[in-house]
Amino acid sequence: MSRVGNRRSPRKSGLGLVFLAGAMLACGQDGAPDAGAEGALSPFTDITEQVNLSFVHEAAVDSTYYMPESIGSGGGFLDYDDDGDLDIYLLNGAWRSPSGSGVSQPKNRLFRQDADGSFTDVTESSGLGDVGYGMGLAVGDIDNDGDVDVYVTNAGPDALYRNERNGTFREITDSAGVDNPAWGASAAFFDFDLDGFLDLYVTNYVANDPAHTCMDEAGRAEYCGPMAFPGVPDVLYRNRGDGTFEDVSVASGIATGRARGLGVVTADFDRDGWPDVYVANDSDPNRLWLNQRNATFRDAAPVLGAGVNALGRPEAGMGIAIGDLDADRDLDLFVTHLRRESNTLYRNTGKYGFQDETSRSRLHVPSLPYTGFGTGFLDFDHDGDLDITVVNGRVNRGPRLRETKGPSSWWDLYAEPNSLYENTGDGTFEDVGASVPALSEHVATSRGLAFGDVDNDGDIDLLVTSTGERARLLRNNNETGHWLIVKAVDPDLKRSAIGAEITLWMPGATRYAAVTSTYSFLSANDSRVHFGLGEAASVDSLRIRWPDGTETVHQVDVDRIVTISKDPQVTPE
């Protein structure tokens, strides 16, 4: 079955009604279109309030500088009820000593998108109100029953929730054998052994000891940095296909070393048909685990130049963007880092490995003052090339960059504006974040950044999570350029073809992308693949290389959301 949405879909119309009402009632407040200095429509508008996305992250600050407060929490998009629109799941902090305090424990929260584009909190009825100190979210159909299941990493035991297909979830962590007791960060579902069942990679951060406190230059208590504690090996769980997982971390080789893992992406970096893993480590060299096709992995980051920057230095790796930035049909990487380091762009040069092109791309200087976390490549303006978004926020106090009315917030001195690097088309980027009020005016301690077409209008919207603050949904206002969104589905597996590759041929250009929902930082993303096409009003053909190695070729129209099943037919909705 294939579905195709029009450029102006019913969903968009519904949201438009909510949007217009909000604009009329509260012009200039959240929800009103942002106009730039010259009156042009700003690329993004904060629609959090108008769509009733009422989530405020509780960092559960108890003044002891509990290190997880400085790292989490994320969240993301998922279509848990399989109704064709994206719902939102947001992770929360947790009080460490709630008993006797009279304070109820914060929960993660699930928001269902309704037909009019607004969101309803369905946490209680769904059973997804996990109360661990939430870090990261991974979404995938672990049992190939046609719905998405949810894995939550915590600063402490993680949790796996199986979708019961009736709007509820059931926790199956113990029976599934995925109780990772360490401090888990980003996680990813992917099928590393190509047996048709999604396996699970979990990055683990440090062996934090809350009894050990750290200090700043003036001797004030401050969050510890990564080097205060040893790293913890990551975990790889193989899906046995019977609802249980086997911990193959040691056998696969990924448990060697104690790096401080934070970000993870999975994709076929060496184009051998087998999914690989790239891990961003905090102050340790990053790892590029190449799949050896025998259930083991080998770290090729040192020899392929993806472990350290051009100066040979490991950096404080946090979030990861993945995509074919230079349209040469392989996957490039962008890793976010600490203030005073720069974010780093690793361009995939094919057989010569990766090359640090941060400075050449003019991405070095603009990122130096900020600590980047969530990130991703997206063609926000449909001009045919990939831009980069980064959400920022410090892990240690710094100069105050925001003015607050009323009482000061714990996070005032950690808050930073977010960044949008526009691809200028000549291999360089320009930071235009300051001209996008929805990104720059809300200065916060942001961590998660999820990407998805929440209103099914063909462009990519953003979900930003910030520590101790409201999660924000930023609607993409783009009205220009052609586009295409592809949902690749394997009917035998009843799920998105995670790991598939899509190549798009059009006059004078080629686009390439991987099907994945895991990138950025602590976030789950829309697994549909988005292409901005610029002025190309048609494409010559679209080829999908499915995870099992088969290939199908399709003819598709542009400005559509297309669902393509492994059966090579494309049927309009």
Place this chain on the structure above:
Amino acid sequence: MSLHARGRRSVNIGIVVLAIAIAYAGLGYPGLDTPGPDPRLAAIVTDLELAGTEPRVETKLRALIARALDAPESPEAWGALGMNLDVHGFDSEAVQVYRGTIELAPDEFRWPYYLAIHLHEGGYPEALRWFERGRELRRDYVPLLIRHGQALLDIGELDGADSTFTVLLEADSSLAVAYLMLGRSFLARDDLEGARDWLLGGLKVDPQDGAIHAMLVEVYRQLGEARDSELSRIRARLYSQPSGIDDPLYSELMLETVSSRGFLMRGQAYLKSGQPGLALREFDAALEARPSDPFVLDKRGQALQGLKRFEEAVEHHRAAVGLLPTSLVPRLNLASAHLWQREVAEAVAHADTARQLHPTSAQAHLSLGMYTMVAGDRSAAIDIFRRGLDDADFDTRIATRLAWLLATSVPDELRNGEEALQLAMAVCEIDGYGVPETLDVLAAAYAEVGRFGEAVTIASEARRLAWVDRKSNLVRTIERRLGLYAAGRPHRE
């Protein structure tokens, strides 16, 4: 949302009023014809939030604030305040006070210099302006030129950076950091051969500059020279420290800090430079503020080891291990202190725990192997070193010791001349056949496999290098072995 009501312990508000009144009476603030700090500065520093700072920090900052407010036209008073705001992490305030100080003393070099460093470390391009101002004031200050060149590189001003570092090298061709930066500049231009040449030039000046080796990893990799890239990677691990810059003005700045963290950092610097007595003094000051900080306890233990006060050192390291039971460094330091106390069994036990906790740590394998050797069990030491080479990244220290054991051990079953030779050659290749100790090991390996002619040649070179390095004990030892090799006999121990 979590709100945190921060307590404010402001300096007497009367001082603010007085300061503002003085300012507007024309005693040196802008808008009143005479240059000087903006009157807002007085409010900023008076309102400085000092809650939670350590008592020494608070006392010093309050005194400096009072001094500056008492002498609003004094660049020394405001500058000292700026320095202390800077080193104690009050970033915004430091920048503003430095700017105010520059207005008061526009021809004083150190204030734009400090401001430039602060802005550069924060990633702000405005640093360039102040570096340039610094160059106008003092063209010959080498650390300024180096930092300015680095800032130019950061923003992609490659030509400006090149000319800065070229000028530096013309004045002093022994500046390894200038070669490093020129290598970085050429790498940014995609001129890989040029980058390699500059970096290799730097290694002629300082063969153990870890930053140069680290950059060569990527340069060689992109040149397709995989073996050289791998050798550089090993060397970068071996020589982790870049060449330092002697910057007296910056040292003055760093000496201002009175926080426990500052004392800790200064103490570490003294330890590195082989001054444990001075280090101990700094760690004592740090412990006053943080008596149960495991890092300070551990470092104080190291200083005590340096002073040969091993019993006290054991106590400190044991306390640190108690607080951080899974951490590698305190555990290994405890093992080391036990060894100096001649408590070999305890040393081995703690090193073994460290290795179990950190199985990929070369240092843990190395320490365990060495202590096992001291315990007299060469066979076990050989096993430990072999496992270290398997489980951790290739480490020349482990390979050298293993090669020595395999080449020189008395029991026949422990020796393996071919393996020893292979290991010794690998190590010598990494250090460029320029280290007498490893050449000595290579000579022993040659002798073990019966290649006495090569053993004599290598041992002679080792003796020459040891003599050049003024290592008289090593010279004598090698000479004894040379006699054996010349007589066709291997060394045994």
